[in-house]
Amino acid sequence: MVGVLIRMRLLLTKRGLSNGWQGFTFVLGIVVGLFAAVVTAALIGFGASDATKGTTIAAALFGVWTLGWLCGPVLIGSSDETVQPEHLRLLPLSNRQLATGLLAAAFAGPAPVINLIAFGGLVVLAAQFGWAASLVALIAVLLQLVFVVLLSRVVLAWVGAAMRSRRGKDVGVLLAGLVGLAYYPMSWLLSHVSVLRDLPSGAATTLRWLPSGWSAVAVEGAAQENWLLALLPLVGLGAVSLGLWQAWSVLLARRLATPMNSVAGGAGGGLLSRVRQDGPVGAVAVKELRAWWRDSRRRATLLPILVVGILMPVFPAVQGGGTGGVPFAGVTSALFAALAGANLYGYDGTALWQTLVTPGAVRADVRGRLLAMLVVIGLPTLLITLILPGAVGRWGVYPWVLSLHAAALGVGVCSALILSVLAPYPLPPRTGNPFSGGGNPGCAKGLIQFAMVFGQMFAVLPVVAILLIGRATDLKAVEWLALPVGIAIGVAAAVVGARFAERRLTTRGPELLDAVRHR
Structure with missing residues (x-):
């Protein structure tokens, strides 16, 4: 044996x-x-x-x-x-x-x-x-x-x-x-x-x-x-x-x-049951929010990355290195947590065929997943971004953290959508270990995540440039100008990612279905 x-x-x-x-x-x-x-x-x-x-x-x-x-x-x-x-x-x-x-x-x-x-x-x-x-x-x-x-x-x-x-x-x-x-x-x-x-x-x-x-x-x-x-x-x-x-x-x-079911909990009830599901996009968004809450594979991917992203700037402060990086914990957590969505269609597996054969479903599916990721990642990381600078007495960094958070979140969700349709891979069944990489070698996922982080850092450079100019000229108005620029970059990146994912699903749907299928 x-x-x-x-x-x-x-x-x-x-x-x-x-x-x-x-x-x-x-x-x-x-x-x-x-x-x-x-x-x-x-x-x-x-x-x-x-x-x-x-x-x-x-x-x-x-x-x-x-x-x-x-x-x-x-x-x-x-x-x-x-x-x-x-x-x-x-x-x-x-x-x-x-x-x-x-x-x-x-x-x-x-x-x-x-x-x-x-x-x-x-x-x-x-x-x-x-x-x-x-x-x-x-x-x-x-x-x-x-x-x-x-x-x-x-x-x-x-x-x-x-x-x-x-x-x-x-x-x-x-x-x-x-x-x-x-x-x-x-x-x-x-x-x-x-x-x-x-x-x-x-x-x-x-x-x-x-x-x-x-x-x-x-x-x-x-x-x-x-x-x-x-x-x-x-x-x-x-x-x-x-x-x-x-x-x-x-x-x-x-x-x-023991019967293992990663989608724990009842079929209805709770806050999500009272959310209006106007149209296909809303239905997909609510479905995805339930999946992020209940699917152990998604929690096993999201939560450790979120925790590490929060504590990366906090840990040096605990060691006596000062609190300079603590206000940016929300930014780093948004940057890293977006990595959890790099294989959205791998979570669904062969259920992807339902989206591919339903006329007009691709657009609603991509945009619903986009909205769900913005809620799952954006809300907790925005809360951290709003609380920590004031908690450590660094009120002057709010233009920095808010503008960088908006840009990092939008670019991160964009990268997640693109990689979900560009390099998907099968995940383990829901009865398996939620930390298993399935048929995907660990190095492949690590390199994909590295590429995502590198791309996010490159995309937020305009925001960093404006913030540095404001700091050099000692003009708070210039620093606050980075906030709308960061929001614009985040929104533009999310739109670009959604359109790329829609086009890829439409033209390469059968190949994606084969890629997420377990052999």
């Missing part, structure tokens, strides 16, 4: 490589990952000749890779579920057999191989201290790889289970946000790569005590011929991995036994 699942995973990965643009970006992601892995292995293996300093470097970099396994799938929705548990529901397999088979299939992809190369730097470091340390390092690297893969699977399965149920929605939101915030300690470690050997003793000790640093501690113990210190971390990693495997098997059993 394990061999069958591994071959299935490799076959599906091979098919993904031949899938045009997605295959290209997948290969590009592998190349970038290999480069990062080689650099990591070199830093660990040759960064220090002393066992203590080498252990600090290894523990820090292992922590970065571990956090990458946690926050990456949550932030860009690329949790791999090439082989879904639901496909094996009818087979006579126990929960532990299923967990073992899926775990073996998880190691068949390129990501574990890349991580093995990165962790292999520990073996190079240990080779300086004899064959015993090398043997300990080899075992530690394998256990470290098993640990990070299982940790990622368990955390995402736990958060995903909460996000699929109405009762656990609030808990899922909190957990997704906290996992996404792992970006900040990871960025802190990356910013201190050049001084890893001279980290403060408290930080170095913390990195050693975390499970991500136990394999490095084991090598340090073997280098010092302290065999108790060498064996205890290995036993600890094995015990933790065994516990994670057991937890994963339990989560898989609950996932298969």
